[in-house]
Amino acid sequence: MDTLASLADGFAVALTWQNLMLALIGCFLGTIIGALPGLGPSNGVAILIPLAFTLGLPATPALILLTSVYYGAMYGGRISSILLNIPGDEPALMTTLDGHPMAKAGKAGEALAISGLASFIGAFFATWGLVFLAPQLVKVALLFGPAEYFALFVLAFATLGGIASRNQAKAALAAVIGLGIATIGVDGQTGVPRFSFGEVHLYDGIDFLVAIVGLFALSEVFIFLEHRAGSGADDKAVKVGRIVPPWKMVRETLPAMGRSTIFGFIAGVLPGAGASLGSFISYTFEKRISDRKGTFGKGDPRGVAAPEAGNNSAAGGALVPMLALGVPGSGTTAVLLAMLLALNITPGPLLFQQNPDVVWGLIAALFIGNIMLLAMNLPLVSLFVRVLLIPTRYLMPAVAMISFVGIYGISGSTFDLVVMVIFGVMGWVLRKLDVPLVPIILGVLLGDQMEKNLRRAMTIHDGDWTMLFNSWLAIGLWAFAIVGFVLPLIVGRYFRPKIADEAIAEGSDPD
Amino acid sequence: MSDRIFGVFGFLLAVFYIWQATQIELSFISDPFGPKAFPFMIGTVLAISSAIIVLKPDTEPEWPTFARLFEIGMATAVMIAYALFLKDYGFVACTAVAASYLSWRLGSNPVSAIIAGVLIAVGIYVIFHLVLGLSLARGPWGF
Numbered sequence: 001m002d003t004l005a006s007l008a009d010g011f012a013v014a015l016t017w018q019n020l021m022l023a024l025i026g027c028f029l030g031t032i033i034g035a036l037p038g039l040g041p042s043n044g045v046a047i048l049i050p051l052a053f054t055l056g057l058p059a060t061p062a063l064i065l066l067t068s069v070y071y072g073a074m075y076g077g078r079i080s081s082i083l084l085n086i087p088g089d090e091p092a093l094m095t096t097l098d099g100h101p102m103a104k105a106g107k108a109g110e111a112l113a114i115s116g117l118a119s120f121i122g123a124f125f126a127t128w129g130l131v132f133l134a135p136q137l138v139k140v141a142l143l144f145g146p147a148e149y150f151a152l153f154v155l156a157f158a159t160l161g162g163i164a165s166r167n168q169a170k171a172a173l174a175a176v177i178g179l180g181i182a183t184i185g186v187d188g189q190t191g192v193p194r195f196s197f198g199e200v201h202l203y204d205g206i207d208f209l210v211a212i213v214g215l216f217a218l219s220e221v222f223i224f225l226e227h228r229a230g231s232g233a234d235d236k237a238v239k240v241g242r243i244v245p246p247w248k249m250v251r252e253t254l255p256a257m258g259r260s261t262i263f264g265f266i267a268g269v270l271p272g273a274g275a276s277l278g279s280f281i282s283y284t285f286e287k288r289i290s291d292r293k294g295t296f297g298k299g300d301p302r303g304v305a306a307p308e309a310g311n312n313s314a315a316g317g318a319l320v321p322m323l324a325l326g327v328p329g330s331g332t333t334a335v336l337l338a339m340l341l342a343l344n345i346t347p348g349p350l351l352f353q354q355n356p357d358v359v360w361g362l363i364a365a366l367f368i369g370n371i372m373l374l375a376m377n378l379p380l381v382s383l384f385v386r387v388l389l390i391p392t393r394y395l396m397p398a399v400a401m402i403s404f405v406g407i408y409g410i411s412g413s414t415f416d417l418v419v420m421v422i423f424g425v426m427g428w429v430l431r432k433l434d435v436p437l438v439p440i441i442l443g444v445l446l447g448d449q450m451e452k453n454l455r456r457a458m459t460i461h462d463g464d465w466t467m468l469f470n471s472w473l474a475i476g477l478w479a480f481a482i483v484g485f486v487l488p489l490i491v492g493r494y495f496r497p498k499i500a501d502e503a504i505a506e507g508s509d510p511d
Numbered sequence: 512m513s514d515r516i517f518g519v520f521g522f523l524l525a526v527f528y529i530w531q532a533t534q535i536e537l538s539f540i541s542d543p544f545g546p547k548a549f550p551f552m553i554g555t556v557l558a559i560s561s562a563i564i565v566l567k568p569d570t571e572p573e574w575p576t577f578a579r580l581f582e583i584g585m586a587t588a589v590m591i592a593y594a595l596f597l598k599d600y601g602f603v604a605c606t607a608v609a610a611s612y613l614s615w616r617l618g619s620n621p622v623s624a625i626i627a628g629v630l631i632a633v634g635i636y637v638i639f640h641l642v643l644g645l646s647l648a649r650g651p652w653g654f
Contacts, residue, residue, distance in 0.1 A: 051639070051645070054645055055643055055644075055645065166569075167564075167569060169560045169563035169564050169567070170560070170564065170569075172556060172559075172560040173521055173557060173560040173561060173564065175556075176553045176556045176557045176560070177557070179553050180528060180550070180553050180554075180557070183549065183550050183553065187535075187546040189542055189546070190537070190538045190541055190542070190545070190546050191538055192535060192536055192537065192538045192546055193535075194532075194535050194546060194550065195528075195531055195532075195550075218590075221586075221613070222583050222586065224617060225579075225582055225583055225586050225613075225616060225617065226575050226579050226582070226583060228579075228582075228616075228617060228618055392617060393614050393617035393618045393619045393624075393627075394614060394619070394627045394631075396613065396614075396617055397609075397610040397611075397613035397614045397617070397627065397628065397631055398610070398631045398634075398635075400590070400609075400610070400613060401606050401609065401610050401631055401632070401635060402635065404590075404593070404594075404606075405602075405635055405639055405645070405647065408597070408647070408648065409639075409645050409646065409647075412646070414594045414595065414597055414598060417593070417594035417597070418591055418594045418595070421587060421590045421591055421594065424587075424590070425583075425587050428583065432513075432572045432574065433513060433514065433517055433572060434569060434572065450549075451549040454544065454549060455542055455544040455549070458542065458543050458544040459542045459543055459544070462543055463543035463544065
């Protein structure tokens, strides 16, 4: 019952007027960000981190603000999927399959309401899962030494490359590019500069926020410039209709929501899979068990409920390894990790012991945010629908400029701005070549820790390589890493969203 | 073809990276592993994965036409120029110009692009500087 007592303390932290206000603002902004085409949870949060950071908010309120944005964006992604058939972000891709046909049949309001309710149920139960699972994982993580941590980092990259990407070689390449970027700057253990070419600005290394905002947000601007998306959504706005679903529809879709919540949560907890996989698995599974009359794909409400419950539940599940181990499994949680590091908080087992107020305050904020989002999304949905009408030709310049403001605000250095533009162009080229960006970010974020643990393990055992495989825990992690990387190569690609193979993945949000 | 070129580029990058790693000077404090070993591991994986990409390329991506590439090049130049001139001319002026340019190239007509650019610049200035107190680059005119 420790857990519940900690949670109650968390609510005491989160329930102040300031934090409630921040959660409200975060949910509102997040829903808008999720609804806007081209902006999703990862690049939306990426743009906002430097801002929250420069505003000088203390750790807990800043976390509450940004995780509310994260949850909000997960809710918002469905709006454009249903109304315009354009997923606001990749996890919302599966929602278009049944959501848009419902909208065309004049049931847009019902589709929005059902998906809002499904999002709530998915996120709500996933947060409970987080409450109970994370402390268990922390107990295991306390047994980890440097060798196990090194193996764990390898595992994170391996499963990310094996499960979540289309080409393992490219995922591995992306990961080492990220790790390579992390080695730039003065070596923390011996004090010698590495790869800085005598440039003073590089001695501190490259700030991960610069890399993230460049790769995620600016590259999006280049994608739009390339396709010149034009005016976006002008006349396609669909009438929303009634936003209260009939009780019968709710009752029909409840089992689908329940099953999808479980699948989504499992997909989220696994390293390397994120919300996209959660919504994909939930949809395909639901289709297999309940599509008896062939109504899926033609506007079946269960086809809307399943992926939405799945992706929101996966979003909650993905927080488990991120908070308990400090190893994110998806693009968005990588961005959230960046946020924690920027606030000088290192996630992992020690966080639960040393800063329980931060962890449990955050978890309580997730519950509060969720209820706010449900309350906000059902009656106010027509307000968010109006946001979709902002043409990208005005939106994208504003996104670019806010990115510049955020990065300039952190360091006041124009050198960082130039580096960010370089990352933006690099992100565009890599997206064209179908190289995943998430491993790069993960590499930049984890490179330092990974090297530190490796060298610590070597120092303890005086440079004996075999000691990396000295405990059963380490061997288990290595085995899991190898299986996670190699198995998808052998058994074909059953576990991977086939639909993501299509060209749409190029322009979409990397989670 | 693009993938093969990319793979060759990755391979050259790996060679350069490993060569640079050999140039790292050692200091008098050291651990058994040293600051070079991890970069060597990274360089090796980079070389191997690049070689696999050269040998097994994916299907060719759809590259934009030359005109579109030029567009992206120009936008990059404008953004770099923005970073370089930011301290000389201040936040509002630079942002208005850069945002107008981007908005124009994304398909607005010139007049509405300029209006949008100015509104974005002033809007960000008011929200982030005046309301939230973020420090932005100050130009010769005080904003």
